[in-house]
Amino acid sequence: MMPTPTVAMTDFTYRYPGGLIDGLDIPEFGAGAGLTLVTGASGSGKSTLLRVFNGLIPHFHGGTIGGSAVVCGHDVITTTTRVLATEVGFVFQDPELQSVYPTVERDVAFGLENIAMPAASMPGRVAEALELTGIAPLRGRAVATLSGGERQRLALAGVLAMRPRVLVLDEPLSQLDEEGARSVVMILAALAGAGTTVIVAEHRLEHLGLLVARTVAMESGRLIGGSSRRASRLAAMPISPPGRNPVGEVAWQMAGVATGPGRTPILEDVSLEGRTGEVIVLVGPNGSGKTTLLRTIAGLLTPMSGRIHREPGRVAFLPQNPMALLHRATVAAEVAWTTRGDSPSDDAATLLAELGLAHLAARDPRDLSTGERQRAAIAAVLAGHPRIALLDEPTRGMDDAARDALSSAIQRLRSAGTSVVIATHDKNLTAALADRTIAVGAGAARELAPAAVA
Numbered sequence: 001m002m003p004t005p006t007v008a009m010t011d012f013t014y015r016y017p018g019g020l021i022d023g024l025d026i027p028e029f030g031a032g033a034g035l036t037l038v039t040g041a042s043g044s045g046k047s048t049l050l051r052v053f054n055g056l057i058p059h060f061h062g063g064t065i066g067g068s069a070v071v072c073g074h075d076v077i078t079t080t081t082r083v084l085a086t087e088v089g090f091v092f093q094d095p096e097l098q099s100v101y102p103t104v105e106r107d108v109a110f111g112l113e114n115i116a117m118p119a120a121s122m123p124g125r126v127a128e129a130l131e132l133t134g135i136a137p138l139r140g141r142a143v144a145t146l147s148g149g150e151r152q153r154l155a156l157a158g159v160l161a162m163r164p165r166v167l168v169l170d171e172p173l174s175q176l177d178e179e180g181a182r183s184v185v186m187i188l189a190a191l192a193g194a195g196t197t198v199i200v201a202e203h204r205l206e207h208l209g210l211l212v213a214r215t216v217a218m219e220s221g222r223l224i225g226g227s228s229r230r231a232s233r234l235a236a237m238p239i240s241p242p243g244r245n246p247v248g249e250v251a252w253q254m255a256g257v258a259t260g261p262g263r264t265p266i267l268e269d270v271s272l273e274g275r276t277g278e279v280i281v282l283v284g285p286n287g288s289g290k291t292t293l294l295r296t297i298a299g300l301l302t303p304m305s306g307r308i309h310r311e312p313g314r315v316a317f318l319p320q321n322p323m324a325l326l327h328r329a330t331v332a333a334e335v336a337w338t339t340r341g342d343s344p345s346d347d348a349a350t351l352l353a354e355l356g357l358a359h360l361a362a363r364d365p366r367d368l369s370t371g372e373r374q375r376a377a378i379a380a381v382l383a384g385h386p387r388i389a390l391l392d393e394p395t396r397g398m399d400d401a402a403r404d405a406l407s408s409a410i411q412r413l414r415s416a417g418t419s420v421v422i423a424t425h426d427k428n429l430t431a432a433l434a435d436r437t438i439a440v441g442a443g444a445a446r447e448l449a450p451a452a453v454a
Contacts, residue, residue, distance in 0.1 A: 005030035006166055006197040007053055011067035014048065014057055016367075023048045024221045026067075031199055035192040035211055038201040040218035041399045042371025046170070046201035047093060049218065053168050053199065054088040055081040072165055086115050089164030093171045093370040093397060095151040096321045104146070104154055105130070105139040111162045129161035134183055145261055148175035148320040148393055149286030149425075156184065166197045171370060173204045174396045175320065177285045177425050181207045203371075203399050247435070248276035250311070251388050251419035252297055257306035259296045265304050266292050270445045272438065274388070274419040279410060281430045282423040283448075284440035290423035291320065293440060294390045297421060313387025320392045322377030326365035331357055334365060334380040348383045354412075355379050355405050371397040375406075382409060389413055391422045395429055407432050 009029040015022045024045055038046050051057045058065045059081050069076040072087040089111075092098050101107040108126045117125070130136040133153045138146065146154065152175050159167065169188075173181045185207050192198045192211075202208060217225045253273040260266035266289040274280050274297075282290045295301040296308065298317045316338075319325065328334045335348045352358050355375045360368065365376045374397050382389055389410075395403050403426070410420055410433055423440075424430060430437060437448045 005032045007031040007069075007071050007199070009052070009067065009069045012052070012069050013064075013066040014052070015064040017062045019063070022221055023063075024052070026223060029216070029223065031197055031214070033192070033195045033197055035188060035198045035200065035213040037205075037208060037213045037215045038199065038218060039205070039215060040201075042375075042397065042402060043369045044218040045221035046218055047369055048221065050090070050168050050170050050199065050201055052076060053084075053166060054090045055079060055084040056090075082114075085111075086162075087164060088166045088168060089159035089162055091152075091155050091159050091167075091169040091172050093174070094321060094323065095148070095155040095175075097323075098155040098158070099143045099151065102142055102144070103139075104135065104141050104143060107143055107154060108158045108161055111158050115162060125161045125163075129157040132160055132187060133157040134180070142262075147287045147291055148396075149177055149180050152176055153180065153184070153286075156187075160187075164196070166199070167191060169198070169200045169202075171202055171397050172200065173202055173207055175286070175393055175425070180286055181425075185211065203397065247278040248417060250274070251276050251313075252310045253308070254297070254303075255307045257296065257303045257308060259301055259303045259306075260289075260292055261295075261301065266443065267296075267440070267445060268443050270306070272445060272447075274421055276387075276417045276419050277414055278435045279414050279420040279422065279433045280436045280438060281434040282421065282438050282440050282445075283425075283430065288441040289443075289445070290440045291392055293445060294392050294421060294423055297388070298390050311387060314384070316381040316386035316389045318377060318381045318389075318391045318394055320396065322370075322373045323366070325377045325380055326373065329364060330362050331365055331368075331376045331379070332361040334376060335383045338380050339384040347385070348379075351379050351383050351409060354409050356402060369397075371399060371402060374398060375402055378406065378409070382413060385416065386413070386418055389418050389420045391420070391424075393424055394422060395424065395426045403429065 009026050012026040013022050014024040040046050052069050053071050055076050065077060074084060099107050100110045105126060108129055109122050112122050112125055130139055133156050135153045135157060152172060172184055176184060188198050189211050216223055250273050255271050257270040258265040258268040282293060284290055296303060298315050326334060328337060339348050352361055355378060357375055357379055360372060365373055368376060378394060394406055413420055438445050439448050
């Protein structure tokens with residue numbers, strides 16, 4: 001006899017408030033101990049499905065629901081999210097939205113406080129979770145000073161401290177460096193092997209390819225297939241090495257710069273320059289200073305010493321959290337706001353079409369999936385004619401098609417004379433676009449020779 005699944009859905013349908021079609025239509029779904037991998041393009045319904053398991057759908061989002069969904073013996077429709085939180089740990093796509101307290105150690109304890117764990121038991125649980133996720137050295141750090149990858153590990157630590165029966169993770173590898181991604185995959189494998197029900201939605205399948213997992217694919221809110229075998233590896237982005245493209249004049253320049261978000265510099269004695277018609281890629285581990293370098297080039301951080309110069313023209317900056325940029329009622333309105341000072345052109349429409357957003361132009365950005373929001377933010381910052389474009393982890397939450405579209409958009413910007421700087425862990429994006437690669441780490445930034453990049 002098959003064991004009772006920890007998660008079970010039967011004839012389950014869900015429609016968001018104001019929606020014209022069902023966001024989910026699941027005749028049958030079940031998951032038990034072990035790893036279940038949910039795949040599908042951006043906007044296919046992966047995040048919507050995952051949010052059923054902890055009760056955010058329907059209790060937070062509202063909407064119309066039908067059929068049944070049972071998690072750890074609890075009817076999701078009639079059970080409060082507070083009760084479900086004692087059984088289900090959830091790591092969201094946006095780790096920036098999951099932190100509550102200002103310091104790392106305090107934030108990991110937040111979930112334990114919410115499930116009323118005795119205070120005497122908390123320090124041991126917190127220490128265990130910090131060690132497991134590899135961020136014990138950060139226990140006293142301010143959350144605001146963490147990199148995106150460090151924040152992802154913090155979100156995971158907060159959930160693991162509660163030792164949930166069901167662990168649900170939405171794009172948990174999206175901002176992690178290679179070492180961090182391998183570490184998290186090993187954690188998930190160990191938990192699944194020990195009997196935890198682990199359900200993961202992820203685009204970076206190359207890191208999950210060695211795990212034995214049940215895979216299910218989604219499209220338009222429906223399950224379209226699945227298997228019980230090793231997760232297939234993600235096909236690599238087609239690579240057309242750009243070589244050394246003809247470049248123009250200096251667009252920005254740093255000389256002897258020391259910089260950091262606090263009182264102590266993260267990077268020192270940085271001397272770099274970027275030219276028009278050139279793509280520079282910043283590589284390095286989480287927390288190495290890539291975001292700090294981008295923010296300094298953008299003028300969002302004032303150097304503690306040294307000199308920085310930017311030629312006149314618009315500086316486009318994409319932060320790791322796209323929601324920090326998206327405040328207008330529609331995607332089209334976001335792009336129109338960016339281009340309001342530019343001469344009339346069809347550039348905005350071209351960019352929306354190029355990034356696969358034309359059919360979403362009238363949608364509120366906050367109603368989109370994380371991958372779609374990322375593309376909307378990219379369109380909003382890159383539209384028009386930026387002199388300098390600075391992109392921090394631009395492929396976060398993107399499927400293959402979106403990554404290819406982003407590559408095309410950046411190549412077009414380069415051809416138009418924009419100086420582009422990208423911070424990324426995406427090796428395929430680096431290989432496809434980089435004219436120069438800068439390694440950031442150990443307090444320094446140094447250019448890599450082409451052979452060292454391969």
